[in-house]
Amino acid sequence: MGHRIHRRGMLKGSAWLAGAAAVLSGANAARAEASGEPVPIGQAAPLTDFAAADGVEFRNGLIMACDEINALGGILGRPLEPHFEDTKQMGDATNVQAVQRLIDRYGVHAVINGYNTGSGSAVQDAIADAGIIYMHNDTSSGHGVLIGSDPERYFGSFQTDPSETWYGSGLLKFLSSLTDGGTFAPANRKLAIILSAGTYSSNIANVVREGAAELGWEVSLYETVNVPISEWGPTLSKLRQDPPGVIVVTHYFPADLAQFMVQFMTNPTPSLIYMQYGPSVKSFRDIAGPAAAGVVFSTVIGALQDEIGLDFEARYKARFGDDAGHNSGVQSYNAAWIWAAAAALAGGSGAPGEEEQNRKVAERIRAMIHRGPNGTTRFMPGEQAAASYPGGTDDPSLGMPHQFLQIQDHTAEPVLIAPWPYAKAGFITPPWIRG
Numbered sequence: 001m002g003h004r005i006h007r008r009g010m011l012k013g014s015a016w017l018a019g020a021a022a023v024l025s026g027a028n029a030a031r032a033e034a035s036g037e038p039v040p041i042g043q044a045a046p047l048t049d050f051a052a053a054d055g056v057e058f059r060n061g062l063i064m065a066c067d068e069i070n071a072l073g074g075i076l077g078r079p080l081e082p083h084f085e086d087t088k089q090m091g092d093a094t095n096v097q098a099v100q101r102l103i104d105r106y107g108v109h110a111v112i113n114g115y116n117t118g119s120g121s122a123v124q125d126a127i128a129d130a131g132i133i134y135m136h137n138d139t140s141s142g143h144g145v146l147i148g149s150d151p152e153r154y155f156g157s158f159q160t161d162p163s164e165t166w167y168g169s170g171l172l173k174f175l176s177s178l179t180d181g182g183t184f185a186p187a188n189r190k191l192a193i194i195l196s197a198g199t200y201s202s203n204i205a206n207v208v209r210e211g212a213a214e215l216g217w218e219v220s221l222y223e224t225v226n227v228p229i230s231e232w233g234p235t236l237s238k239l240r241q242d243p244p245g246v247i248v249v250t251h252y253f254p255a256d257l258a259q260f261m262v263q264f265m266t267n268p269t270p271s272l273i274y275m276q277y278g279p280s281v282k283s284f285r286d287i288a289g290p291a292a293a294g295v296v297f298s299t300v301i302g303a304l305q306d307e308i309g310l311d312f313e314a315r316y317k318a319r320f321g322d323d324a325g326h327n328s329g330v331q332s333y334n335a336a337w338i339w340a341a342a343a344a345l346a347g348g349s350g351a352p353g354e355e356e357q358n359r360k361v362a363e364r365i366r367a368m369i370h371r372g373p374n375g376t377t378r379f380m381p382g383e384q385a386a387a388s389y390p391g392g393t394d395d396p397s398l399g400m401p402h403q404f405l406q407i408q409d410h411t412a413e414p415v416l417i418a419p420w421p422y423a424k425a426g427f428i429t430p431p432w433i434r435g
Helices: 002-012 020-027 052-071 092-106 123-130 141-149 165-180 199-215 233-241 254-264 282-292 307-320 326-345 355-367
Strands: 039-045 080-086 110-112 133-136 157-159 190-196 218-225 246-249 272-276 296-299 369-372 375-378 403-406 415-418
Touching: 020 326, 039 052, 039 092, 039 326, 052 080, 052 307, 052 326, 080 092, 092 110, 092 123, 110 326, 123 133, 123 141, 123 157, 133 326, 133 355, 141 157, 165 199, 165 296, 190 199, 190 233, 199 218, 218 233, 233 254, 254 272, 254 282, 307 326, 326 355, 326 369
Parallel strands: 039 080, 039 110, 110 133, 133 157, 190 218, 190 246, 246 272, 272 296
Antiparallel strands: 296 403, 369 375, 403 415
8 A cells, every 4th residue: 555655746846747647637636546346458469479578468468557557546446457468479360369369368358459560450450349449659651541441340449559651751751851951861772671571560651662762762682571681781782882871771680780789880871771660679789789780761650758758758767677678668668547537527438238338438448548658649530640840740749750760879869859848869871880
């Protein structure tokens, strides 16, 4: 009891007590702690295999959110009880099976995931059949297409980050801002695009390829690699034969990207290197070491380097260790707070089969503008995916920021270099180009 009261007091003094946390605290004002019948919630995450570095953090983020929500009284006095299923190598069939186990074994009221690779539009049917809520960060345009095809059936499915297509258009605009402003002078106007065969990577790569010419870029290489991959020799040979001004890698496994940098640095080309998402995971810097310095990457869902984001990072690392990946953990953490606040406002959450109550929860989610550690979450009508800033809106208070970061010191956290008003440092020319 003493620990929980102390925990509640600590949260009330935190920069994080905004948005959903403030709503929940108000709804539970008369409750010192959650002590009623538990509300089971679930997560299907890649806890083993190649994406485990992210999957473990997705689990940690949900555990931390549940503990903090329970310290504020849970959902109208009912504590959250998280359950987990491993999606291993992922894929639609495996992902659906894991979610179905959560529903059948535990009767979860909501499934709150990070990402799982696949089509991004398979789990939603299991959720719709159960009539519960689904929050995920698959970063998939397929989600929005599915919701638009039958919004009545898929009322309870929400993507708590923008779709992957914003990565491609956002990158081209970012490159223009560097070159037009004189911050970076590329060796030439050639773009080399390296992708993996999955929908996520190819969708981003295609947006870059289709929009490059309009902004004065020539696509000199469009190379698809089989993943996971540790030997980049054939691809690097092509890059060295015709060095581009910019190398764009839309594959995103941290270990694979780290090996690319280690092998690239044995004979680097004078090319700016942009990589997709993977460098946001600490294992990328651990594996790449000094070869990581200079890499630019982006994320549409990472924790900001502002008061709320840094407060979250400090609490997350205090809980899970200095090496914990807060940029992955924030994904499920943020989603859990949104769902919990909406459930409290709706008068409670619903178990499988209690669709009427969960429709009330979904209505609250759709109406919410939530400020969390990763910026603003506001769901786009007809898509039920988070709006993107600055691509989808020019108002930073109405969209989740598409963050561009650079590793300027491989022993330190990457620095946020765009967009305004969140940037904390300027772009620096990578050391292999400076010489």
